[in-house]
Amino acid sequence: MAMRLLHVGFAVRDLEMTTAVWRTLFGIHWEPPVRHDLPDPDSGPDHVSLVTHGRTGDGVELEMVQTVSGPTIDAQVFGDREGMSHLAFQVDDLDAERARMIAAGVEVLGEGSAPRADWVFLRDARLGGLLVQLVQLHRD
Known part of the structure; x- marks a missing residue:
């Protein structure tokens, strides 16, 4: 079963600085950052991150993620x-x-x-050290 590559994800310490450099060096324009507050499944502190997406000239989507607080997946791993940090694949049926x-x-x-x-x-030692994210986009 082949999946569609959705984006390449990067963990960064300073989202604003990193995206500015990628814009200057490679011409990538970024979406406005979005803050994600996800509840911890073990009732710990929320996982808070800032996320933005941009595209290369040939359409490859890049994602930059800055951990703000809590045990985000990137910070844990x-x-x-x-x-x-990860490759994201778009799927039709996440479950x-x-x-x-x-x-x-x-x-x-x-x-x-x-x-x-x-x-x-997802994580598996057989994946060469990267995480994999499976994403099901919401239908409009």
Whole structure:
């Protein structure tokens, strides 16, 4: 089963500075940052991050994520390191894909929902150190 690549995700410490450099060096224009406050499933502090998306000239979507507070997925897995964190794939049926991944022995790290989409983050040692995000976009 082939999935559609949705975006390449990066964990960054300073969203404003990083996107300004990518704009200057590579001509990428960024959407306004969106703050995501996701409740912790274990009743801990909320996972708060700032997220923006931009596209290269040939249409590849990049996502920059800055942890603001709490144990976001990037902070849990990568600590304070910056850099590529995940590949996101668009799926048509998130529940079915989550179940398929679990059956294949892949660990579900977390999931969330926003006005644009629902998603799940996955980790598996066989994936070469990157996380994978499966995303089901909401239909308009």
